[in-house]
Each structure stands twice: as structure tokens, then as C-alpha cells.
Amino acid sequence: MGHMDCKINVVTLDHGKGLPLPKYETSDSAGMDLYAALGEGETITLGPLERALIPTGLAMALPHAYEAQVRPRSGLAAKNGVTVANSPGTIDADYRGEVKVILVNLSNDPFTIERGMRVAQMVIAPVTQGTWVEVENLDETERGTGGFGSTGTH
Numbered sequence: 001m002g003h004m005d006c007k008i009n010v011v012t013l014d015h016g017k018g019l020p021l022p023k024y025e026t027s028d029s030a031g032m033d034l035y036a037a038l039g040e041g042e043t044i045t046l047g048p049l050e051r052a053l054i055p056t057g058l059a060m061a062l063p064h065a066y067e068a069q070v071r072p073r074s075g076l077a078a079k080n081g082v083t084v085a086n087s088p089g090t091i092d093a094d095y096r097g098e099v100k101v102i103l104v105n106l107s108n109d110p111f112t113i114e115r116g117m118r119v120a121q122m123v124i125a126p127v128t129q130g131t132w133v134e135v136e137n138l139d140e141t142e143r144g145t146g147g148f149g150s151t152g153t154h
């Protein structure tokens with residue numbers, strides 16, 4: 001079965017010019033890696049617990065009822081302790097600004113970001129919007145109000 005297709009209009013911004021568009025690395029990759037669209041020779045160094053907004057050089061128009069999620073790359077997180085501070089970041093379909101990655105360094109060592117580095121990944125997903133139905137009582141269930149570790153304790 002093929003993947004759902006989602007055509008996304010994209011504009012490449014100046015400082016990202018020359019970088020490839022993000023792509024799926026394998027035929028079944030869920031996310032496309034986002035490149036740091038820093039200027040030629042520009043670097044950003046994150047000290048321990050520091051964060052920064054990393055430009056991707058992309059402005060896009062997702063179709064109605066889609067979103068994009070900015071998620072960490074597991075390699076960066078495991079090797080360098082560098083992750084996405086607001087993970088998953090939410091890109092709304094009506095957002096026309098530059099997509100940015102909020103990277104945070106959770107390690108004890110400084111981490112330097114260079115132009116073209118793959119700093120995060122972006123997953124395209126369909127959006128469901130909920131509609132409230134206000135009622136007096138909720139139906140009864142086996143779980144009831146139990147949560148936060150309530151199962152398996154008796």
C-alpha cells in the first residue's frame with residue numbers, strides 16, 4: 001500500500017538557498033531531516049542547557065487539515081544530548097513564516113551547529129479537530145477516574 005500523498009507548496013528562503021529540500025532517506029521513512037540553513041561559514045554553539053531557534057530556510061503551505069511535526073533525531077539525542085525543546089513542534093497549515101527548530105543541548109558539552117547539518121526531522125500528519133459536546137455525566141468505564149499509575153497496583 002502506498003503512502004498518503006500530501007503536496008506541499010514550499011518557498012526556499014535566501015539563507016537556505018543551495019541546500020537541498022528535505023527528503024525521506026528511505027522508502028518508509030516517516031520523517032524528512034531538516035537542514036540548518038545558517039549562512040555560509042556561520043555557526044551556532046549551544047552550551048549546556050542552552051537553546052536556539054535554528055532556521056530551516058523553508059516557508060511552506062501545508063494543505064488544509066494537515067500539520068507538520070518537528071521532532072528530534074534520535075542520533076543527535078543519543079550521541080550529543082541535543083533535542084527539540086518543544087518536541088513535537090507544531091507547524092500549522094496556515095503558517096507562512098519560516099519553519100524553525102528550537103534545539104536544546106541537554107548535555108554537559110558544547111555543541112556546534114553548522115550550515116547543512118541535519119538538526120531535526122519533520123513528519124507530515126493529518127489533523128483531527130475535536131468538537132465539544134457538553135454533557136452532565138460521562139459514561140462509566142472499567143478504568144473510571146484511575147490514572148497516573150493506578151493499574152497493576154492491586
Ligand SMILES: O=c1ccn([C@H]2C[C@H](O)[C@@H](COP(=O)(O)OP(=O)(O)OP(=O)(O)O)O2)c(=O)[nH]1
Nearest residue numbers: 070086089090091092093095098099100101102
Ligand atoms: O517548532 C516549531 C513550532 C512552531 N513553529 C511555527 C509554526 C507554527 O504554526 C507557529 C506557531 O506555533 P505554536 O502554535 O506552537 O506557537 P505559540 O507559542 O502557540 O504561538 P502562536 O501564538 O503564534 O500560535 O510557529 C515553528 O516554526 N517551529
